[in-house]
Amino acid sequence: MEFISNRARKGRGARRVSVLAAAATAFALVATGCATGSTGDSTDGAAADGDLSITFIPKQLNNPYTDVVLGGGKDGAKQAGFASTQVVGPLEASASSQVSFINAETQAGTNVIVIAANDPDAVGPALQEARDAGAKIVAFDSDTNPKYRDVFISQVVAKDVALIQTKLISEQIGGKGEIAILSATANATNQNEWIKFMEEELASNPDYKDIKLVAKVYGDDDDTKSFQEAQGLLQAYPNLKGIISPTTVGIAATARYLSTSDYKGKVMLTGLGLPNEMRPFVKDGTVTAFALWDPAQLGYVAAYAGKALVDGDITGKEGDTFTAGDMGERTVGKDGIVIVGPPTTFDKNNIDEYDF
Incomplete structure (x- = not known):
């Protein structure tokens, strides 16, 4: 698009x-x-x-x-x-x-x-x-x-943002497995609306019946906290297959962590990111695809x-x-x-x- x-x-x-x-x-x-x-x-x-x-x-x-x-x-x-x-x-x-x-x-x-x-x-x-x-x-x-x-x-359109992210994570994990969401602040209007549509899509679309959303965490659009939340997700959910981060701070911090960890190439990451920030992680294979306007x-x-x-x-x-x-x-x-x-x-x- x-x-x-x-x-x-x-x-x-x-x-x-x-x-x-x-x-x-x-x-x-x-x-x-x-x-x-x-x-x-x-x-x-x-x-x-x-x-x-x-x-x-x-x-x-x-x-x-x-x-x-x-x-x-x-x-x-x-x-x-x-x-x-x-x-x-x-x-x-x-x-x-x-x-x-x-x-x-x-x-x-x-x-x-x-x-x-x-x-x-x-x-x-x-x-x-x-x-x-x-x-x-x-x-x-x-x-x-x-x-x-x-x-x-x-x-x-808020629903379009949600749909493109669920589609990307599904493609990247082969349509099955556990995923998590790393968002910005717990009260952010845009983030919560996107997450609501993601949850509805995961629950209602038969193409996603084998995908399970196991956690939602919040990095408060702070780089350090987002990095730590990403670490925490991977420690708490050893079977995690993918992370959606609908925040430019969160996706960049998560990509930085994955890029130097044993999870690189094993746990997929998508969400909303800035091309200039995400370019090195796309080039080194940490991230396959992400979206933004x-x-x-x-x-x-x-x-x-x-x-x-x-x-x-x-x-x-x-x-x-x-x-x-x-x-x-x-x-x-x-x-x-x-x-x-x-x-x-x-x-x-x-x-x-x-x-x-």
Whole structure:
């Protein structure tokens, strides 16, 4: 299922420079004691009166996947005409870690807040205060409770993400055996929805009748904890045949562990990963295939959705349409959801075509 556009492939160089600059800024601020879990990053400085401002609040900073999403978001915000683009957020993904950042943006009078929620409800009251103060709320990547936002920019149809991962693990383990799931945080909206569809598919599809899901563990999108959880799974389940990790941090950490262990080539691994991180593990045979979408496009469309909300072109109701720059026209679906596109499978035959 090919999805990633030529623009997404060829335009990544600029985005990667932007991402590296943002990461360097974040490190410098934290190292000098000038920030506590916030980049304070701005593309054009503070917005003057009457100028539009947009702030992105990811699940956590210093996450390779998030960096790519934010790079696309900054590109989109600039092209959409925002005068000020900020990135703020926690260094660790936890249920309530984003609340203080939302409150600060409300006080600052930010026009658009774009958030990937660590917990769908914990951020709710703070988002409602922001909306009451006039801000438009765009959820992306991981949804809030729908009543607290205007639209949700979703990577793909959630069920499609689940189906492609169950299909890949089934192919890799020969359609039978024990598998486990290594997820991000226990409350992550997107992860839990994908896992729900995976469980339903495993239970209802006769092609998967000989596959048994024996465990679900959570690495909290932390590299060290994910690595340890992978170790724990293999120690606790000696007959384990495969692991699905629907998180870029988790799949990379698990691949790193498998690549230097006796389980390499014996325990299969798939999930959602970044091609640049997973390339060496595909090349050395640790991983056969995995999936993802172009994360930059997620941030890019989110920025344009925010502009459309501010301009009054959309309200978030089903059937609303807006133009998302190079990504073309987008339609708001049921429950205020905007779909970016289907996932792509990466393997040794195509992984070198992608650079993100």
